[in-house]
Amino acid sequence: MFSRPPTCSVCGKPIEKNEPIYVRMRYPSYRGMVEIQAFLRQEGTIICEVCFSQKNNHEK
Numbered sequence: 598m599f600s601r602p603p604t605c606s607v608c609g610k611p612i613e614k615n616e617p618i619y620v621r622m623r624y625p626s627y628r629g630m631v632e633i634q635a636f637l638r639q640e641g642t643i644i645c646e647v648c649f650s651q652k653n654n655h656e657k
């Protein structure tokens with residue numbers, strides 16, 4: 598799916614296999630879900646579970 602190993606955009610940690618991740622992206626306005634993987638590679642921001650939960654805690 599990814600041409601290079603995906604890493605967390607916050608801490609830079611490589612994403613492990615089967616690790617739950619969060620992806621922040623804009624929903625493509627003119628493409629269908631079929632192309633969402635290609636869109637993800639260009640526009641997606643991957644956040645690991647640890648960073649995502651820490652981010653949420655800070656905002657509370």
Ligand SMILES: [Zn+2]
Pocket residue numbers: 605606607608609610644645646647648649
């Ligand atoms: Zn992280």
